[in-house]
Amino acid sequence: MSFIQVLDQGYVRLVDKMGSDLTVVNAARVSYAKQSKELTDRDIRLIRFLAREGHTSPFRHAVLQFEIYAPLMVARQWWKYVVGSAHMEGTGDSLDAWNESSRRYITEEPVFYVPRKDEWRSKPDNSKQGSGQPIEWEKGEAFTASLMEYIEQGLEKYQAALDAGICAEQARLFLPAYGLYVRWYWTASLQAVCHFLSQRLEHDAQKEIQLYAKAILQLSEAQFPNAIAQFIKKEEVK
Incomplete structure (x- = not known):
């Protein structure tokens, strides 16, 4: 393997x-x-x-x-x-x-990590640990949908910048960063x-x-x- x-x-x-x-x-x-x-x-x-x-x-x-x-x-x-x-x-x-x-240099299709509704985690009890237990799936579902909407807005602005002739190294500023693969x-x-x-x-x-x-x-x-x-x-x- x-x-x-x-x-x-x-x-x-x-x-x-x-x-x-x-x-x-x-x-x-x-x-x-x-x-x-x-x-x-x-x-x-x-x-x-x-x-x-x-x-x-x-x-x-x-x-x-x-x-x-x-x-x-x-x-x-x-x-x-x-x-x-x-x-x-x-x-x-x-x-x-x-x-x-x-x-x-590249403008391949941006791919993003979007947590599923059961993958969102709560704040930790201990500050030395990054996250706590999973949150309720109803909240998770709402945040998954919200993140997807945010990504779509960024992609539209990114593509609009490219279409307007903006260079790729600046157009990428419109891409949501932390979830970008x-x-x-x-x-x-x-x-x-x-x-x-x-x-x-x-x-x-x-x-x-x-x-x-x-x-x-x-x-x-x-x-x-x-x-x-x-x-x-x-x-x-x-």
Whole structure:
């Protein structure tokens, strides 16, 4: 599996990957000029040790590349992990790459995330949590209809601006922003992916980005089953 549908129209696709669990092992064993040809129980114990003790540099020698299609509100939360990658890994240079489609250049049909009537959530009791329990479906139905109406108004103004000869990079100002789907490539070290997962799989993360994190986890653990299991386990205990 290399493709997982998320939300109503979003998705995560595994584009490419470099390395395997053995890559992590051999990156660590090179300190003693040793190399494993096949993954053994001893190697798995080494991965467990590296994750437990915080020896993270071997995890940076494996890389994953994803194509992601998500609402802008998810994309901008996600972007923080690219900005913070260099600080997290202590390398002075980010091991993350991000390339996003731009409405300066393309005018493909805008797509928006619209929560269903049973997907609207209430204010949280704790300010550290983004949302609370689902609201009554009657209220949700009204807000879904209101949001769709708002989007239609924005689309009409956007198209009118384009038809009047306004450039795409300015016409896009009329598009409602946070629910607008955007597409990007995210290339990251295995450590950076695990760091993202350890935080966005938490129960208090925004639900929408949790769903994307679960898709990233599912695609990643198929490629790095031992490394993902040990690293995520270590981060969650922490």
